[in-house]
Amino acid sequence: MTIPHAPGNGHGGHDHEEHPGMAHDEELGYYAVRAKAMEALLVQKGICSPDEIQGMVDRLEARSPSDGARVVARAWADPAFKSLLLSDPEAALVQLGYSLPETTPKLDVVENTNELHHLVVCTLCSCYPRALLGRPPDWYKSLAYRSRAVVDPRGVISEFGLDLADDVEVRVLDSTADLRYLVLPRRPEGTEGMSEEELAGLVTRDSMIGVTDARSPQAAHSG
Amino acid sequence: MPQVHDRGGWPTDEPINQEEHILSDWERRVDAMHNVLSEKGLRRTDEMRRAIESLDPATYEACSYYERWTAALEILLLEKGVISREELDGKFEEIRDRG
Numbered sequence: 061m062t063i064p065h066a067p068g069n070g071h072g073g074h075d076h077e078e079h080p081g082m083a084h085d086e087e088l089g090y091y092a093v094r095a096k097a098m099e100a101l102l103v104q105k106g107i108c109s110p111d112e113i114q115g116m117v118d119r120l121e122a123r124s125p126s127d128g129a130r131v132v133a134r135a136w137a138d139p140a141f142k143s144l145l146l147s148d149p150e151a152a153l154v155q156l157g158y159s160l161p162e163t164t165p166k167l168d169v170v171e172n173t174n175e176l177h178h179l180v181v182c183t184l185c186s187c188y189p190r191a192l193l194g195r196p197p198d199w200y201k202s203l204a205y206r207s208r209a210v211v212d213p214r215g216v217i218s219e220f221g222l223d224l225a226d227d228v229e230v231r232v233l234d235s236t237a238d239l240r241y242l243v244l245p246r247r248p249e250g251t252e253g254m255s256e257e258e259l260a261g262l263v264t265r266d267s268m269i270g271v272t273d274a275r276s277p278q279a280a281h282s283g
Numbered sequence: 284m285p286q287v288h289d290r291g292g293w294p295t296d297e298p299i300n301q302e303e304h305i306l307s308d309w310e311r312r313v314d315a316m317h318n319v320l321s322e323k324g325l326r327r328t329d330e331m332r333r334a335i336e337s338l339d340p341a342t343y344e345a346c347s348y349y350e351r352w353t354a355a356l357e358i359l360l361l362e363k364g365v366i367s368r369e370e371l372d373g374k375f376e377e378i379r380d381r382g
Contacts, residue, residue, distance in 0.1 A: 098366065120315060198348075
C-alpha cells in the first residue's frame with residue numbers, strides 16, 4: 061500500500077508535534093487540501109452532505125468537560141448515583157439525560173481515593189471519553205505524555221502540580237478504541253453543603269484525566 | 284525498535300508541553316468527517332488506528348495530529364473503495380490549483 065505523505069515536507073523530527081498556537085489556516089497545506097478533496101468527493105458521491113458535516117462540527121464543538129463535571133458533582137452529592145456510575149456508567153448517564161451515541165465506546169469510571177490514584181493515558185494515540193469531556197487537550201496526544209505517563213506516572217502528575225504521598229498507589233489506565241476511562245476525582249475537603257452546581261465548578265478536565273485533583277473551594281474562589 | 288504507536292516502549296525525558304492550540308477549520312472538518320462516516324458504518328476507531336499506525340515512522344513523526352487523521356482517512360476510503368486514488372488526486376489538483 062502506498063502511504064500518503066506530504067511531498068517535500070521539510071520538517072523532520074518529533075519537535076513538530078502539536079505546535080501550540082500555530083494556526084494552520086493562513087495557507088492550506090498538503091493535508092488540508094487533501095481533506096477538502098475527500099470531503100468534496102464524499103459529497104459528490106452522495107455519501108454525506110455539507111450540512112451533515114457542519115452539523116457534526118457543531119455537535120463536536122458543543123461537547124466540553126462541563127458535561128463530565130456535572131456527572132462527577134452528582135456522584136459526589138448522591139451516593140446511590142455514585143455507586144451506579146461506578147458499576148454501570150451508561151445507566152447512570154441515562155439518569156442525567158445523556159444518551160451516548162451507539163458508536164460511543166464502552167466507558168469505565170474509576171474512583172480516586174486517599175489510597176488509590178488513577179491516571180488515564182492513551183499510549184497508542186488519543187482515545188479519550190470525548191462524549192463527556194470533548195476533545196482531548198494537545199498534551200494528552202503528545203508523544204511525551206503518552207510515553208512518560210506509563211513510565212513515570214508520579215513524575216507526570218507532579219509536573220501538573222500534584223504531589224502524591226509515597227503510600228498512595230498509582231494505577232495507570234491505557235485507553236483503547238473500545239474502552240475509555242473517566243476518573244472520578246476525590247471530593248475536596250470543605251465542600252459540605254455546597255450545591256451540585258457549585259461542586260461542578262471544582263471539577264476540572266485535568267482532574268477527570270487524573271493528572272490533578274479537583275480544585276479546592278479556596279482555589280476556585282481565588283480564580 | 285518499537286512500533287510507531289508504542290510510546291510506552293519509547294522512553295523520553297521531554298517535558299510535557301501544556302499549551303493548547305486552537306483548531307483550524309479544516310481540522311474541525313476532518314474530525315467531523317471521521318464522526319459522520321463512523322455513524323454511517325464506514326469507519327471504525329480500530330480501523331482508523333491501524334491506518335495511522337501503518338504510516339511510516341518519518342511521516343508519523345512529521346505530521347501534526349489532524350494531518351495523521353487525514354492520512355488515515357485517505358487510507359480507509361481508498362481501501363474500502365469509497366473513492367479511488369485517481370478521483371482523489373484529480374480533485375486534490377483541482378482544489379490546489381484553484382487556490
